[in-house]
Amino acid sequence: MKNKLISILLVAVLLSGAAVFVLVRQCKQFKEDRDKYQSNTTALLSNIKRMQVDSTTTAVDVKQLRLTLDEYKQYRAEDAKIIEKLGVKLKDLQAVAKHTVEVNAPIQAGLKDSVIVRDTLIVPVKTLAVKTPHIRINGIIENDSLHGNIHLPVNLHQAVWVEPKHKFLWWRWGVKAVHQTISSDNPYVEIKYSEMIKLEK
Known part of the structure; x- marks a missing residue:
């Protein structure tokens, strides 16, 4: 009787441990999904930040989106087709970026x-x-x-940088958002749209 009770308790402890393990993993996944959703929502709802660096250089700053490869194929199907035409395998992608530029140059000549x-x-x-x-x-x-x-010569410069989640004096930790800043050194070439998508496996 005593051995039976011990074996029942042991099975109960093992089942409880397995349940706790599964719940902890699910909780971790829910937190990751929540953080990804918040990050993507912030990135989509925030406006493109435009900057005039000097008389000839303009820049835009956008936040990074995070998508799985399946989500990218679903929501950016045309871009995925272009990437495949370039000979790049989608499964090998780490991140993708897209920029739309517009040339608006006044012409005055005799x-x-x-x-x-x-x-x-x-x-x-x-x-x-x-x-x-x-x-x-x-x-x-x-x-x-x-x-x-x-002929309009233009250089597009891209910088990818991390906005820390927490700051205290000179310490920084955590990641609140990943930004992409693109600049054009030709005053007649305006960056109308820019996006960066990190692909998660």
């Missing part, structure tokens, strides 16, 4: 008289030329048509 020679025939034309550090335009106007090219 027209000059010139000539071009075609099969020994001299054809009068007008030429157009703009050359600045941020925009270069060369063109020929002939028969009310403009033929030429526009």
Whole structure:
């Protein structure tokens, strides 16, 4: 009788331990899901922070989204197809970023008289030329048509940085959010949209 009672108690303790273990793991998973949800909600609801660094450099700051690979395939299917066309396996992805830029450059240039020679025939034309550090335009106007090219050199600089969850004096710990700051060094190139997604396995 005593041995039976001890074995019942032992089974009860083992079952209780297993239940506690399962509950602790579920609690940890719930906390991770809650933190991910809060982080994504904050990232989606916060506006893109725009900065004018100097007379030619503008920047935007966005917070990182966190998605699983299946969520990325579901919500960013077009982007996933483009990545696969590049020969990158989606299962190997760590993070993805996407930026939308817009060029809005005013053009002001005088027209000059010139000539071009075609099969020994001299054809009068007008030429157009703009050359600045941020925009270069060369063109020929002939028969009310403009033929030429526009060149806008631009460097996009990307910085990924961590916003700490807790600060005390010079100590910082925990991660509140991961930010991505993108800057353009051409005043005519505006970053309209930027996003960064960390893929979790």
